[in-house]
Amino acid sequence: MIKKDVLIIGAGPTGLFCAHQLGIIGLSCEIVDNLDKAGGQCIELYPDKPIYDIPAVPECTGEELTNNLLQQIKPFNVKFHLNERVEELKKAEDRWHVKTSGKQEFDVASIVIAGGVGSFEPRKFPLKECEKFEGSSIFYSIKDKTVFKDKTISIFGGGDSALDWAIELSNTSKVNLIHRRDGFSGAESSVQKVKELNDQGKINLYTKYQIYSVSGENNIQSVKIKHDDGETKEFKTDYVLGFFGLIMQLGPILDWGLNINKKAIEVNTENFETNIDGIFAIGDICTYPGKLKLILSGFHEGALAARGCFKYAKPDEKLRFEFTTTSKAAQERLGVKK
Amino acid sequence: MAKINYITHDNQTHTIDVQNGLTVMEGAVQNDIPGIDADCGGGMACATCHVYVNEEWLDKLPSKEDGEEDMLDMAFEPKQNSRLSCQLTVSDELDGLVVNIPSKQV
Numbered sequence A: 001m002i003k004k005d006v007l008i009i010g011a012g013p014t015g016l017f018c019a020h021q022l023g024i025i026g027l028s029c030e031i032v033d034n035l036d037k038a039g040g041q042c043i044e045l046y047p048d049k050p051i052y053d054i055p056a057v058p059e060c061t062g063e064e065l066t067n068n069l070l071q072q073i074k075p076f077n078v079k080f081h082l083n084e085r086v087e088e089l090k091k092a093e094d095r096w097h098v099k100t101s102g103k104q105e106f107d108v109a110s111i112v113i114a115g116g117v118g119s120f121e122p123r124k125f126p127l128k129e130c131e132k133f134e135g136s137s138i139f140y141s142i143k144d145k146t147v148f149k150d151k152t153i154s155i156f157g158g159g160d161s162a163l164d165w166a167i168e169l170s171n172t173s174k175v176n177l178i179h180r181r182d183g184f185s186g187a188e189s190s191v192q193k194v195k196e197l198n199d200q201g202k203i204n205l206y207t208k209y210q211i212y213s214v215s216g217e218n219n220i221q222s223v224k225i226k227h228d229d230g231e232t233k234e235f236k237t238d239y240v241l242g243f244f245g246l247i248m249q250l251g252p253i254l255d256w257g258l259n260i261n262k263k264a265i266e267v268n269t270e271n272f273e274t275n276i277d278g279i280f281a282i283g284d285i286c287t288y289p290g291k292l293k294l295i296l297s298g299f300h301e302g303a304l305a306a307r308g309c310f311k312y313a314k315p316d317e318k319l320r321f322e323f324t325t326t327s328k329a330a331q332e333r334l335g336v337k338k
Numbered sequence B: 001m002a003k004i005n006y007i008t009h010d011n012q013t014h015t016i017d018v019q020n021g022l023t024v025m026e027g028a029v030q031n032d033i034p035g036i037d038a039d040c041g042g043g044m045a046c047a048t049c050h051v052y053v054n055e056e057w058l059d060k061l062p063s064k065e066d067g068e069e070d071m072l073d074m075a076f077e078p079k080q081n082s083r084l085s086c087q088l089t090v091s092d093e094l095d096g097l098v099v100n101i102p103s104k105q106v
Helices: A013-024 A062-072 A128-133 A160-169 A188-199 A251-255 A295-313 A328-334 B024-030 B055-060 B068-072
Strands: A002-009 A029-032 A079-081 A086-092 A095-100 A105-113 A119-122 A152-156 A174-179 A203-207 A209-216 A220-227 A232-236 A239-242 A246-249 A264-266 A279-281 B002-007 B013-018 B050-053 B082-084 B098-100
Touching: A002 A013, A002 A295, A013 A029, A013 A062, A013 A295, A013 A328, A086 A251, A105 A295, A128 A209, A152 A160, A152 A232, A160 A174, A160 A188, A174 A209, A188 A203, A209 A239, A220 A239, A279 A295, B002 B024, B013 B024, B050 B055, B068 B082
Parallel strands: A002 A029, A002 A105, A029 A079, A105 A279, A152 A174, A152 A239, A174 A203, B002 B098
Antiparallel strands: A086 A095, A095 A105, A119 A246, A209 A220, A220 A232, B002 B013, B050 B082, B050 B098
């Protein structure tokens, strides 16, 4: 069990800056995030898109913002638990016990939920019957590509993941690539490569088709696809892969007894605490009258929530307000004290 | 101002007066029309404000910007008349627009 003052859920800009604010006032924290890297929506949705409304930063990309924030919290050696989702929450006297999908356990005085619009999960096929094959013959990500050797694989999607895997797997497998339109969102070079491989008969490309049905007993045996004009085709397949990007879901947080309003958690605006003592929510995931879903608002919320955490972590101490320009304690924590 | 008709998956029609300049997505969210999630808040980054536009309206809508079609690849059961409602800005010309909300957004 990892014992810390605070657990932050979500490594987006708001969670990262909250870690900084906790560090400045001398509280320890660790961060859990379901993605494989820090940055949240900034990294997952718009790493290359410029942002123009970060105070005192006229222009930066999602990736630059993330890197700067990581740089800013470096002095505090915050530990990240990536690829993990928070699953269980239990009250243990005046502390919280939290368990993650990776079986990591935390014992913390308070929790800051900076979960954006939820954790990122792969978007799945709309067909109900696909569920029973999930993990055995339907996949939304690839962990071990060797299972596909010498098999027939049907890949759905038109983005980089779909194109890259179609190209890669065509070396060792029979690949069908199915996409709902003629245009692709993946890199132009990959599109060209797929078209070449299609001409050479190494990939069977079907455009303007979408999945219609799948059939099989324990494993998938065949998949049926439907053209825009209504025509259907059915072919044998061993595996079906879907690459439709990621969606955001609140997940287990919904079951924690928090007051939820339109997929967001209600908080007070004094310290962004929820209806449950010791649980705070900041950034896009929180709501209150006048809430603006801006990164700068998330920074403000994180600064106040960090101070709200103090009384739970150090009930016998009083927090003094100090500036980093003059506070010796803060400068020591930042490792810049002369 | 334009009257926008939102038809939910259970075939209920919600007719809402939406101010010019707002998007069809905002008109739905501000009036609690069920079935439009708009997770990303209009950033064309999530495909959860997906609607099917009635055929006769398709030509009257602003054309798709780069990226909308890419995002629609990710939508739940996209069709040829699929649009992201965050990209449809309301004007007098759209008075009477009919959009169907899919059974799910994700």
